[in-house]
Amino acid sequence: MGDASEQHIKLAADAVIFTVRDGALMALLIQMKKTPYTGMWAAPGGMIEQNETTETAARRILNMQTGVTDAHLEQLATFDDPKRDRLGRVVSVAYVALVSSEHVELKTTEKYQDVRWWPVRKLPALAYDHKGILAVAVSRLRAKLEYTNxxxxxxxxxxxxxxxxxxxxxxxxxxxxxxxxxxxxxxxxxxxxxxxxxxxxxxxxxxxxxxxxxxxxxxxxx
Amino acid sequence: MGDASEQHIKLAADAVIFTVRDGALMALLIQMKKTPYTGMWAAPGGMIEQNETTETAARRILNMQTGVTDAHLEQLATFDDPKRDRLGRVVSVAYVALVSSEHVELKTTEKYQDVRWWPVRKLPALAYDHKGILAVAVSRLRAKLEYTNxxxxxxxxxxxxxxxxxxxxxxxxxxxxxxxxxxxxxxxxxxxxxxxxxxxxxxxxxxxxxxxxxxxxxxxxx
DNA sequence: AATAAATCGTGTCAAGTTTACACTATCCAC
DNA sequence: GTGGATAGTGTAAACTTGACACGATTTATT
Missing domain, CATH: 1.10.10.10 (Winged helix-like DNA-binding domain superfamily/Winged helix DNA-binding domain)
Incomplete structure (x- = not known):
C-alpha cells in the first residue's frame, strides 16, 4: 500500500451520544448552520486535526458538547459512501458514547443553531447519512446491553x-x-x-x- | 463538518481473509517487496481508487488474491494510529472475508514476493499494525460463529x-x-x-x- | 394517630435448555 | 469375512429461564 493516485478525501469523526432520560433512549443532536444543511439536525462531528486519531477527535467532540470526559466510547463503523456529503468526499468514522444523564450540561456553541436530546424513536430529519448511522448505533447498543455490562x-x-x-x-x-x-x-x-x-x-x-x-x-x- | 485545515491522509482497505484448511484456521497473507517492509508479511490491502468505497476496494482485493467473488465480507474496524505506517498517514478500513478453502486459487502477482495461507496460531512477523488487526479479526470471527450462521x-x-x-x-x-x-x-x-x-x-x-x-x-x- | 399511596424486596415451581455419555451402522481394504 | 474408519442415534440429570403475588417501608393526608 504506498503508491496511490491522489486522493481528495477528508477524514471526520462523528459521535452518537446516547443517554436515558425522561423514560426514553435519547441521542444528542446538533442543529446545523452551514449550507446546504442549514436547519437540519445531525450527530455532532468534525474533521480530525493534524496527527489526531479519530478516537481522540470523538472524545474531543463528546467533551465539547457535554463536558463529559470519562464516558464509555467505542468505534461503531466507518461510513464512506462517496455521496454521503454533498460538499466533497468525507469519510466518517462513527463512535458511540454512552453517558449518564446526570451531570451532563449541554453546551451550545457558535457553530450550531441548537443542541438537544432527541428520543431515538422520534428523530427529526437528519443531514448526511446520519439516519443510517443512528440506526446502526441503536441496534449495536441494544445488542451490547444484552451481552455486556x-x-x-x-x-x-x-x-x-x-x-x-x-x-x-x-x-x-x-x-x-x-x-x-x-x-x-x-x-x-x-x-x-x-x-x-x-x-x-x-x-x-x-x-x-x-x-x-x-x-x-x-x-x-x- | 466542512471546513478543515489541510489533511494529508490516504485511505486504504485491508482484507483479512480466513479459511479453514488442514485442520486449522488460516489467514491469507502476502509477503511484501516494498521498502521499508521488504520480506515482511501483511494482510493484502491497497489504497482506494477514485470514487471507490472501501468495501468495493476490499472485494477487489479479495478477488485479486483468491478469485472469489461471492464470499461473506464485512467491515471489521478502522485503524488510524498516525504512526501505523512509517511512510505517512494512512488510515485503513479493515474487512473480514470468509472463504471456502475449496475453489480458492491463490494468485501471486508482480506486486508481492509471495502469497500464502498462514495458520492464525503461528503467524509470521507482520508489517504495519497488522498483528493487531489480525487479533481483532480472529476474536470477531470466534464471536460471530457462536451467535450467527x-x-x-x-x-x-x-x-x-x-x-x-x-x-x-x-x-x-x-x-x-x-x-x-x-x-x-x-x-x-x-x-x-x-x-x-x-x-x-x-x-x-x-x-x-x-x-x-x-x-x-x-x-x-x- | 390512622390510613392511603407509592415503590421496594422477596421465593417457588414448571418448562425449557444444556450437558454428559456409548453403542450400532455402513462402507472399504485386506 | 474381519478390521478399521467414520456416521448416526437417545436418554437422564443438572441447570437455567420464565411465570407469578404479596408483605414491608416510607411519606403525605386527614
Missing part, C-alpha cells in the same frame, strides 16, 4: 436496581420481570450494594448499588 | 455435519459433543439434507447438507 455507563455511580431495570426496559423496548431481573444481575455479580438508601418520594427507600466493574466485559445478561 | 461461508455448498462440526471446533478451539452439536444445528433449522452422500474413504458415507440461508443471520448457535 455497558449499562453502567448510562447510570450514575450509585443507582437502584429499579433504575437499572428501567434502562434495560427502555432500550430493549420490552418489560422485564422484576424478580428474574434482580436474580440475574445479582447472580452474575455485576453489581454490589453500597449500604446506602435512595430515599426519594413517599415510599420505601431502595438500596443503592454500584457496578463492580466500570470497564466493559462480555457477560450474558439477558 | 456465518459458518456456511467457510464450507463448500454441500458438506457433512462432521465437516461443519470441525469448523466450529477449529475456530472455537475446543471440542464439541457430536450428538449435542447435531441436535442444535438441526433444531435451529440452519441446514437441510440434500439427499446425497459423501462417500470418501473406507467408512460409512455421510449425508450431505446445505445451509438454508446463505445470508448472515443472528442465531444462538453455541
Amino acid at each position: 455497558v449499562a453502567w455507563s448510562l447510570l450514575p455511580k450509585k443507582f437502584t436496581l429499579s433504575q437499572l431495570q428501567e434502562v434495560y426496559e427502555i432500550i430493549l423496548g420490552r418489560t422485564v420481570d422484576k424478580r428474574n431481573f434482580r436474580r440475574k444481575v445479582l447472580d452474575l455479580k455485576l453489581v454490589e450494594p453500597t449500604g446506602k438508601k435512595s430515599a426519594r418520594g413517599a415510599h420505601r427507600p431502595a438500596e443503592l448499588f454500584k457496578f463492580k466493574q466500570r470497564k466493559m466485559e462480555y457477560v450474558d445478561v439477558m | 456465518v459458518a456456511w461461508s467457510l464450507l463448500p455448498k454441500k458438506f457433512t455435519l462432521s465437516q461443519l462440526q470441525e469448523v466450529y471446533e477449529i475456530i472455537l478451539g475446543r471440542t464439541v459433543d457430536k450428538r449435542n452439536f447435531r441436535r442444535k444445528v438441526l433444531d435451529l433449522k440452519l441446514v437441510e439434507p440434500t439427499g446425497k452422500k459423501s462417500a470418501r474413504g473406507a467408512h460409512r458415507p455421510a449425508e450431505l447438507f446445505k445451509f438454508k440461508q446463505r445470508k448472515m443471520e443472528y442465531v444462538d448457535v453455541m
Whole structure:
C-alpha cells in the first residue's frame, strides 16, 4: 500500500451520544448552520486535526458538547459512501458514547443553531447519512446491553436496581420481570450494594448499588 | 463538518481473509517487496481508487488474491494510529472475508514476493499494525460463529455435519459433543439434507447438507 | 394517630435448555 | 469375512429461564 493516485478525501469523526432520560433512549443532536444543511439536525462531528486519531477527535467532540470526559466510547463503523456529503468526499468514522444523564450540561456553541436530546424513536430529519448511522448505533447498543455490562455507563455511580431495570426496559423496548431481573444481575455479580438508601418520594427507600466493574466485559445478561 | 485545515491522509482497505484448511484456521497473507517492509508479511490491502468505497476496494482485493467473488465480507474496524505506517498517514478500513478453502486459487502477482495461507496460531512477523488487526479479526470471527450462521461461508455448498462440526471446533478451539452439536444445528433449522452422500474413504458415507440461508443471520448457535 | 399511596424486596415451581455419555451402522481394504 | 474408519442415534440429570403475588417501608393526608 504506498503508491496511490491522489486522493481528495477528508477524514471526520462523528459521535452518537446516547443517554436515558425522561423514560426514553435519547441521542444528542446538533442543529446545523452551514449550507446546504442549514436547519437540519445531525450527530455532532468534525474533521480530525493534524496527527489526531479519530478516537481522540470523538472524545474531543463528546467533551465539547457535554463536558463529559470519562464516558464509555467505542468505534461503531466507518461510513464512506462517496455521496454521503454533498460538499466533497468525507469519510466518517462513527463512535458511540454512552453517558449518564446526570451531570451532563449541554453546551451550545457558535457553530450550531441548537443542541438537544432527541428520543431515538422520534428523530427529526437528519443531514448526511446520519439516519443510517443512528440506526446502526441503536441496534449495536441494544445488542451490547444484552451481552455486556455497558449499562453502567448510562447510570450514575450509585443507582437502584429499579433504575437499572428501567434502562434495560427502555432500550430493549420490552418489560422485564422484576424478580428474574434482580436474580440475574445479582447472580452474575455485576453489581454490589453500597449500604446506602435512595430515599426519594413517599415510599420505601431502595438500596443503592454500584457496578463492580466500570470497564466493559462480555457477560450474558439477558 | 466542512471546513478543515489541510489533511494529508490516504485511505486504504485491508482484507483479512480466513479459511479453514488442514485442520486449522488460516489467514491469507502476502509477503511484501516494498521498502521499508521488504520480506515482511501483511494482510493484502491497497489504497482506494477514485470514487471507490472501501468495501468495493476490499472485494477487489479479495478477488485479486483468491478469485472469489461471492464470499461473506464485512467491515471489521478502522485503524488510524498516525504512526501505523512509517511512510505517512494512512488510515485503513479493515474487512473480514470468509472463504471456502475449496475453489480458492491463490494468485501471486508482480506486486508481492509471495502469497500464502498462514495458520492464525503461528503467524509470521507482520508489517504495519497488522498483528493487531489480525487479533481483532480472529476474536470477531470466534464471536460471530457462536451467535450467527456465518459458518456456511467457510464450507463448500454441500458438506457433512462432521465437516461443519470441525469448523466450529477449529475456530472455537475446543471440542464439541457430536450428538449435542447435531441436535442444535438441526433444531435451529440452519441446514437441510440434500439427499446425497459423501462417500470418501473406507467408512460409512455421510449425508450431505446445505445451509438454508446463505445470508448472515443472528442465531444462538453455541 | 390512622390510613392511603407509592415503590421496594422477596421465593417457588414448571418448562425449557444444556450437558454428559456409548453403542450400532455402513462402507472399504485386506 | 474381519478390521478399521467414520456416521448416526437417545436418554437422564443438572441447570437455567420464565411465570407469578404479596408483605414491608416510607411519606403525605386527614
